[in-house]
Amino acid sequence: MKDILTVILAGGRGSRLEPLTRDRAKPAVPFGGLYRIIDFVLSNCLNSDMRRLLLLTQYKAQSLDRHINLAWRNYFIRELGEFIDVMPPQQRIDNNWYQGTADAVYQNIYAIEREQPQDVLILAGDHIYKMNYKPMLEFHRKMDADITVGALRVSVDQAREFGVMQTDLKNRIIGFQEKPQNPVPTPDDPDICLASMGIYVFNARFLYEQLCADATRDDSDHDFGKNIIPGAIDQYKVCAFPFLDENRKSDAYWRDVGTLDAYYEATMDLIKVDPQLNLYDDKWPVRAFQQMLPPPKFVFGSEGHSSRRGCALDSLVCQGSIISGGSVLRSVLGTNVRINSYAQVEDSILFDGVNVGRHCRIRNAIIDKGVSIPAETQIGYDPQHDAARGLTVTESGLVVIGRDELIEPSVAVAGSVKMAGG
Template sequence: MQNTVTVILAGGRGSRLEPLTRDRAKPAVPFGGLYRIIDFALSNCLNSGMRKLLVLTQYKAQSLDRHISVAWRNYFCRELNEFIDVVPPQQRIADSWYQGTADAVYQNIYAIERERPEHVVVLAGDHIYKMNYKAMVDFHREQDADITVGALRASEEEAKQFGVMQINDQQQIIGFQEKPDQPQCIPGEPGVCLASMGIYVFKARFLFEQLCRDATLEDSRHDFGADLIPSAIDTHRVFAFPFRDENRDATGDVKREAYWRDVGTLDAYFEANMDLIHVDPQLNMYDQAWPIRGFQPNVPPPKFVFGSEIEGGGGGEPQRRGEALDSIVCQGVICSGGSVRRSIIGPEVRVNSFASVEDSILFEGVNIGRHAKIRRAIIDKGVHIPQGMQIGYDLELDRQRGFVISPGGVVVIARGERVDHDPVESASQPTPVG
């Protein structure tokens, strides 16, 4: 992989994930307690032996830039020509924001050319999955392909949100439609389509030529799926590479169902997180053969206190017990007499006495006051929930308080949100980006 440069597109707004993306880019949104969404693509790169990475950012990139600096730079050695560079918009070619995925790469073409690569891998930094990119690059070389596209089986309804491909017996792409209203299904498999994962391998010289050509077209959207790939399939060697999941069970066997998630909506994000707390989740985060890396904060281990103690010693007083059941609990958490069930608790969260947290996701530094009750909620970094507050039990009241309610009924409280008992309009206070 020495002659391969990997470009990770990490500049999306993530508007469907607001308010979680109010102060951060979508790839920087926390996932699974300790991780950020981009950690999955970066872990795949590291596990695949890819050591030359350019992360292209755009909107609200400070949090993402800081995360990569503290969590990832130590894995790469400049003296060995390894790097992970965060590249903000340079405006060296144009004075505008990126117009599409192809334009984002085109505007950074000098940074790629400088490494004189033989192949360029382009992938998105906002999906949850495990994949060996080296196998895809090897396939690309074996086919002498100009472009290879990562391919995923998807339902007909899901495929409307992706590029849809048709292939021949040699896996060469003979048709490609970007986000079609009526996707073409795989022959003999009604209701199933072959969808693009947004992962591409290019011959470097071919990529540079196509990007320069596309940049001159006024009617182009400057997008790989909408423009470059459809224009190349009739004249060049364009192949599909079927997704090979590296997700394994406790015995080391590849899981039966391939795992790939676009956590682009609040409900999809919530469900993907909640899957992690199952006894046998679809995504195995404990597989040491394909580890997912992220930032490990230097804080104490989690602590659970007040076991079955009767406060005040009086008869009839409620018991308080610090406990967490069917949950993921990160470093620095203190369950100080509070109860957590079926939830993901981020670093340095405190759940105080007699509080209850169920089916929820708490980001770093959240404080749950005494006797508070939280159900089906996502609470962003550093939010304080007052004593006795109830969230997720009366959605209309939560809506009056100014909280976001997802279509699936998940209450989302943004970072910096003022949380009051009375149904008043919440106000955000200026906070550091994170």
């Protein structure tokens, strides 16, 4: 679809994911051992034949920009009109950073106009799901809509964190509330609401008009969900498109892993016998950066020492990792991880390059890249003690260690107590 331009909002700070977002934007956070969060929406675009992409970045974008160069540039051929262009804030229109989702697009309006699209597909870069965008675009044009909004059915309790829509029998939106305290359920089910997925298709000319008008309003948050969509439903044709899930499971899969606990739960689901997110579907592949690394290795399993056996059960282990006489249970290991002899890792997520020393015991933890755990260290067995040592601990007791943090033997990370709000 060469008359479609896709704009991906990838500048999210992800403050509730700290310390994982201490040095990177939320879309660049690793997920599932091998992937980054941004890989899911980019895979959707590629699988949907959307090959003209503008990626709008802002917050600590170096890691994201490097990942795009390594993993995604080769899929797009500039000579054929295909591209994935990373657009950092340029302050071309004013001296402010992006004030909201609509303002981020407005400040890049010249780059959008230059491509002369008929329609503009706007996506969030920090959600995990599988979707073919073609049917939504076809629906948008068939309905001759000014705006089409991707719609997800969620529970009433969940709906308080979304924009909530009400539609007529022709899927035209007749009501829209952003994160309401008392969400309006659907007519057919009092326990279900119709939520905005943060996926929008705009007629390009209409988008320009709305963004320019919104930019002049001092009382606006310059946000699609708070301002643009609610302000358009009375005068213009705004439609809802029901989410068509390419995950091929009984329940639709869409996740905003916006908190440490939500991120942990979504990741740990991957180790189940039948996980909700299907990463093994060759009909809708999820692409990622694949380093040239040796296969994972498990050693010291035949010496007759029951306590020194390199094994991993109910786990994902990425290439380059070596489990050298340690045990891993219900965990996700990134690339180049090393688990040394007699160490035990349970119910944990270890990013690339983590080294776990001998006789360590780790459970209920997320350990970011490049962290080396000294021998005989315990993490996750006493959350209060972990917090007192300076580790981030969520309300559920999940322990999180930031990238390249220095762990001193038997003392761990130096610093003040940090308790995350979940």
